[in-house]
Amino acid sequence: MTVGHTTATRGLAPSRHVLANGLTVLSKRTPVTPAVTINASIGAGSVFDPPESSGVAHFLSKTIDRGTTSRSADQIAEALDSRGVSLATAVTRQVVSLTCTCLAEDFESILAQLADIITRPAFPAAEVNSRRSEVITLIRQDEDNPATVAVDGLMDALYGSAHPYGRKLRGTVENVEHIDGAVLHAFHQAHITPASVSLAIVGDVAPQRAVDAAGDAFLDWVASSRPEVQPASLPPAHARRALVIPMMNKAQADIAYGFTSITRNDPAYYAYWLMNHILGQYSMGGRLGDSIRERQGMAYYVFSSLDANLLPGPLMVRAGVSAANVARAVASIDAELIGLVNDGPTEQELIESKQYLIGSLPRTLETNAGIAAFLQSAEFFGLGLDYDVHVPGLLQAITRDEVHEAARRAVDPSTATVVVAGPYDGSLS
Amino acid sequence: MATAVEEQAGGASTVREHVLDNGLRVLILEVHTAPLATVWAWYRVGSKDEGPGLTGVSHWVEHMNFRGSTNIPREKVKGIIEQYGGYWNGYTWIDQTTYTETATRDALDRMLFIESERMGSCLYDPADCEAERTIIISELQGGENDPDTLLDQELTATAFRAHSYRHPTIGWLSDLQTMTRDDLYGHYRRFYVPNNATLVIVGDFDADAAMRDVVKRFGGIPAGDVGRRPQTKEPEQLGQRRVTISKDGTTAYLKIAHHAPAGDEAEFVPLLVLDAVLTGAKGVNLWASFRTPPPQRSARLYQALVNTGLASGVTGSIVPTQLPFMYTISATATEGTALDRLEDAAVAEIDRVARGGITPQELTKAKTQLRARLIFEDDSITNIAHQLGYFATIGRWQDFHALPARIDAVTVEQVAQVAARRLAPTSRTIGWFSPAAAQTPAAQTPAR
Secondary structure (H helix, E strand, O other), X not given: OEXXXXXXXXXOOOEEEEEOOOXXXXXXXXXXXXXXXXXXXXXXXXXXXXXXXXXXXHHHHHHOOOEEOOOEHHHHHHXXXXXXXXXXXXXOOOOEEEEEEEEHHHHHHHHHHHHHHHHOEOOOXXXXXXXXXXXXXXXXXXXXXXXXXXXXXXXXXXXXXXXXHHOOOOOOHHHHHOOOHHHHHHHHHHHOOHHHEEEEXXXXXXXXXXXXXXXXXXXXXXXXXXOOOOOOOOOOOOOOEEEEEEOOOOOOEEEEEEEEOOOOOOOOHHHHHHHHHHHHOHHHHHHHHHHHHHHOOOEEEEEEEEEXXXXXXXXXXXXXXXXXXXXXXXXXXXXXXXXXXXXXXXXXXXXXXXXXXXXOHHHHOOOXXXXXXXXXXXXXXXXOOOHHHHHHHHHHOOOHHHHHHHHHHHOOHHHOEEEEEEOOXXXXX | OEEEEEXXXXXXXXXXXXXXXXXXXXXXXXXXXXXXXEEEEEEOOOHHHOOOOOOOHHHHHHHHOOOOEOOEOHHHHOOOOHHHOOEEEEEEOOOOXXXXXXXXXXXXXXXXXXXXHHHHOEOOOHHHHHHHHHHHHHXXXXXXXXXXHHHHHHHHHHHOOOOHHXXXXXXXXXXXXXXXXXXXXXXXXXXXXXXXXXXXXXXXXOHHHHHHHHHHHHOOOOOOOOOOOOOOOOOOOOOOXXXXXXXXXXXXXXXXXXXXXOOOOOOHHHHHHHHHHHHOOOOOOOOOHHHOOOOOOOOHHHHHHHOOOOEEEEEEEOXXXXXXXXXXXXXXXXXXXXXXHHHHHHHHHHHHHHHHOOOHHHHHHHHHHHHHHHHHOOOOHHHHHHHHHHHHHHOOOHHHHHHHHHHHHOOHHHHHHHHHHHOOHHHEEEEEEEOOOOOOOHHHOOOO
């Protein structure tokens, strides 16, 4: 039944099994409550959307659980609802995920439902049409949301419409109008195969029971895999760019200010992680929060984020400010970045961020859902079953100079792309 | 110094309740599943305790209480819990203001120190008050960017005419622009007294030792007089009400509210079951329930509104509160669906259940869903502690542990009675966010 079986012996000590068909099962027993979280992560995110049809992966995430070759959408709904289970489907640029929590007594039954959904979706026409109007409504809501408009505008400016990171994850209304069952079947056949699925099972079930159930549920699934080719990376920008998207019906403007960054396997990743944490995460938003929120009182939220992935995702600063404060807020972001680029972090900042990131690991791993997400991330990036044991050492080894160098590479304001969406029609430098 | 009042088994663990001489109620529960501890400090003050000119003061005070105290200088706030890998936060709602820290167990005394400082000696520096004024106005305006938030605010203010549940917790803009530092400090000193608070501690520690730390940190804080707290009772609603927001936008939103019973009323749990039948069970954890979608694909309103293509989503909101609040159903119209059509379909389902009640099969499913949600909500010490403190603040903490039995005891007849009484058109307030100029405002269609 299984061709590979590994169990880490220290720390979290999860188990990893690879079924004969190539599907990976990660499991961890946590007998805290009689519940189990099942998290299926499928390497079929929006980067694999056909270039002429963005939004297919997202549309698939909305329809994959709406009927299989043997069960209708209503039958699936009844089977899940009657056990108190809600199946959450989500899509990122890299993965489609299906996640649910069930009572341990229902585990085998729910896993079988999930396997049916993943392996044999039918994409019935009536369901596809209903979900299409739902997706179009979501796109229209995005168009009315300054935060989404600003971030989409930044991604487009950073990556361009020829790159999947530059296109909207949900696609455009025009694209979505043309997505039908045939398009969804073709995407499913091409990208959802046993080798692209990683199943994390965390809760009140023993690893062997988890593997046996997964083996039973996915036993018949044989599909040939082809190597997934990631899109090419782009060279970073060399000049500053600014874009204003007026939305005069809104109360507040959103700023999305960013750069392309690095991949997750870049040797500088841990220095970038700490740099980003010091810049816009620690406590109330790092240095950015100290300046823009705490001292100047300009924004309820200001933070930075880093998406180092299989591709170099964005390093992004975000803030929501009144129209009158847009220019001042952008100037303040510039000033904080210049300070970090010129002088690097202080020793104290580095110590504090390391303490926090290492010390917060037990909280991250407290819940079944938290453990499942952690295991999936470690699996996706090939970090090893004992990553939880190693990560403190990896962070501790980073020096102040390395973080300073990351800042010099990553956040030079003269190469930033700045997008503002909201009740603002002024200019930006 | 401290008196043990009651112990109650909760699963494999036991909640211990103590009341200090100064009136501080302390709930302690050992949970040894992770090397963590959590502290929640709850104050029985929320936006319902605010009068004219001072709306939003409770929430603003919450913000101020992160800006330093006598023994935690402003510059030492940052990092005080983060150095233990910890998380801290707070929130304010209609009945309560609360603060939380979760960190490694060795930070327990640090967490108690922070909360004792917060109760007794926050600074309210005038410059910090002004910084928070603009931060909160930014928070308000960020919320107003969302049509759903705007509509919710208008709907609540329409459903309530007299009771102070009617104003938004964040406050009205003019009050946020004019409130003074003394208004804030006066509110803080009046309500942040031990006899108006509940401290909840859950995690991997020895309860006796933790209690000694509590006495050390909080025992010296004097009790205070919070004074008279009059509440206008909301008069019975005599007919259906409507509100329409006409504003630029891309999407139409519908909300239908009915007056709901308070958390400790007999009708509350049958209404919880009824909501599960209509929109799927959410559970009762304000901190966590709404982060996970409910199991709702087979729910009546999902079938009637989403599966028919009229709405892209539907939700129901019923939360235990100290006094009677609202049961709100919200739906987002799909592009091209007129709001009156969506409303007709939603009202038809509401009227159907008000007339005919639910089936035994629906009751069984709703109970299973609620039972599962209550288990799922117990997945972290932060959530466990939240629930104890939440219920202690709006009523009694034992009410939370009594919920499974109350849910089990609900009958089809009780749900039918609640549906008929609570979902009556005379108790109804309907709100539209109407983005398209072509749509006719409800106020101009009196025949409806």
